[in-house]
Amino acid sequence: MAKKARSIHTCSECGYSSPKWLGRCPDCGSWGTLESSTVTPRTGTAAQAAVSGAVPQGLTPTAPAQPITRIDASTTTSLPSGIGELDRVLGSGVVPGSVTLMAGEPGVGKSTLLLEVASRWAQQTDAAGKPRTALYVTAEESAGQVRARAQRTDALQDTLYLAAESNLDVVFGHVEQLKPSLLIVDSVQTMHASGVEGVAGGVAQSRAVTAALTTLAKTSGIPVLLVGHVTKDGNVAGPRVLEHLVDVVLNFEGDKQSSLRMLRGIKNRFGATDEVGCLEQTAEGIREVADPSGLFLSHRGRTPDGSAVTVAMDGVRPILAEVQALTVDPVAKNPRRVVTGLDANRVPMVLAVLQARAGQRTNEKDAYVATVGGMRIAEPATDLAVALATYSSLHESPLPPKTVVIGEVGLAGELRRVPNLARRLQKARRLGYERAIVPAGEKITLEGMRVTQVGTLSEAIAALR
Incomplete structure (x- = not known):
């Protein structure tokens, strides 16, 4: 006897399901996010046999299982996208048949970056020497808007095709006609799948669209790049199943007040997730930044007071950063602590240690501590730079x-x-730095650099003299 269809309510923020409608999601606490959908339960033959105690009878496989040593490894050979920083984060390039989800805040440059990827892809040739074709599907903008952006960023190519569609079935029709070697969909939350209940961007629609595009990629070998929206918390919008369906999840982030953009890997089935790509948003489009250290250092003839240079790690990439401190007489009774680009709780702690353990009267001054170039650093390896920059400002004496x-x-x-x-x-030495003050305990010998190892903050201050 066939079971009747039933209604289920699913949260569009976290994917929580409930048999009845609720005003507030019990899982994530969001209000008014539970959407109704109809589900028809199905019971397979194997499941029925297991319940009844009989031996389950499986279906004949369409292809027999093979020894793992006989699997063709060329199916996962990556292809260069034309943008080195993107290839760095992906592992070594775009893998045929892979699905990549790129998420980011509105206006950060996701569409501009992927349009540049499509253009660079269309400039290359395949193994047979034929030009590659790329299909860019936009469901958020008109074809004229995308064309104007492509002209501004010099991304016009004859083998780059553009389609302004929001119907997934029509997109599949374009793929059958053009047979592109790369498919970009902008964005997955604005696509609509026929026969699936719910509005575009809802739980059911987002899941169905992503699943269909994943099946297309796996069966045809066409790599698919998807644009994804993010919530106010910075997470990928939609149900969590989207991140499980795709092969790679990238986060494209950047401060609106800065031109620097960072591309981070959150999930990667083909490489490491600790790689970081650096790009710059310019009027001509997205530009690669092979060495971002120059963006975070002030270019002056001499070292100013209250400035210290450190080396921070962003993933596995070392980046030189400048920490500046300014100490002035307090205006109010209680000295102020203003921090930009650093941990606002850790900097006052370092200043307290500087006073208690090194005898510096930081409690008598207002302290303003910031990084140069809008860089954000969260790791404690920059503590010594904060302390010595503050010491330099207190005594109006620049560091060596x-x-x-x-x-x-x-x-x-x-x-x-x-x-x-x-x-x-090693990164600092390549950029011309000749001296380093570091903690004692690790034996380091570096040609062309004098490394001074100290055990305490007081010893680090003494090493400056």
């Missing part, structure tokens, strides 16, 4: 030129070792 300082400061005034110290120093 071409010097980097790296280290975590403890409450007892000791300096703690930081990970990847040798890699950080």
Whole structure:
């Protein structure tokens, strides 16, 4: 006897399901996000046999299982996208048949980046020497808007095709006609799948669209790049199943006040997730930044007071950053602590250690501590740079030129070792720095750089003289 269809209510924010409608989602706490959909339960032959106690009878496989050593490895050979920073994050390039979801805030440049990817892809040739074809599907903008952007960023190519469609069936028709070697869909939350209840961007629609595009990629070998929206918390919008369906999840982030954009891997079935790509948003489009350290250093003839250069790790990439501190007489009774680009709770702690363990009267001054270029640093390896920059500002004495300082400061005034110290120093040496002040404990010998190892904050201050 066939079971009757029933209604189920699913949260569009987190994917929580309930048999009845609720005003507030019990899982994520969002209001008015439960959407109704109809589900028809199905019971397979194997499941019926298992319930009845009989031996389950399976279906004949369409293809027999093979030894893993006989699987063709060329099916996962990556192809260059034309943008080196994107290839770095993906592992080594775009894998045929893969599905990549790129998420980011509105206006960060997701569409501009993927349009550039499509253009670079269309400029290359395949193994047979024929030009590659790319299909860019936009459901958020008109074809004229995308064409105007492509003209502004010099992304016009004869083998780059554009379709302004929001119906998934029509998109599949374009794929059958053109047979492109790359498909870009902008965005998955604005596509609509026929025969599926719910509005575009809802739980059911987003799941159906992503599942259909994933099936297309796996069966045809066409790599698919999807644009995804994010919630106010910065997470990928829609049910969590979207991230499970795709092969790669990338987060494209950046401060609207800065031109720098960071491309981070959240999930990657073909490579590591600790790689970071650096790009710059310009009037001519997205530009690669092979070495972003220059964006975070002030270019002056001499080292100013209250400035210290450190090396921060963003994923596995070392980046030189400048920390600046300004100490002035307090205007109010209680001294102020204003922090930009650093941990607002950790900087006051470092200033307290600087006073208690090194005898510097930081409690008598207003302190303003910031990074240069809008860089954000969360790791404690920059503690020593904060302390020495503040010391330099208090005494109006600049640090020695071409010097980097790296280290975590403890409450007892000791300096703690930081990970990847040798890699950080090698990066600084390549950029012309000749001296480093680092925590003691790790033996490091670097040609062309004088490395001073100290155990406490007081010893680090003494090493500056």
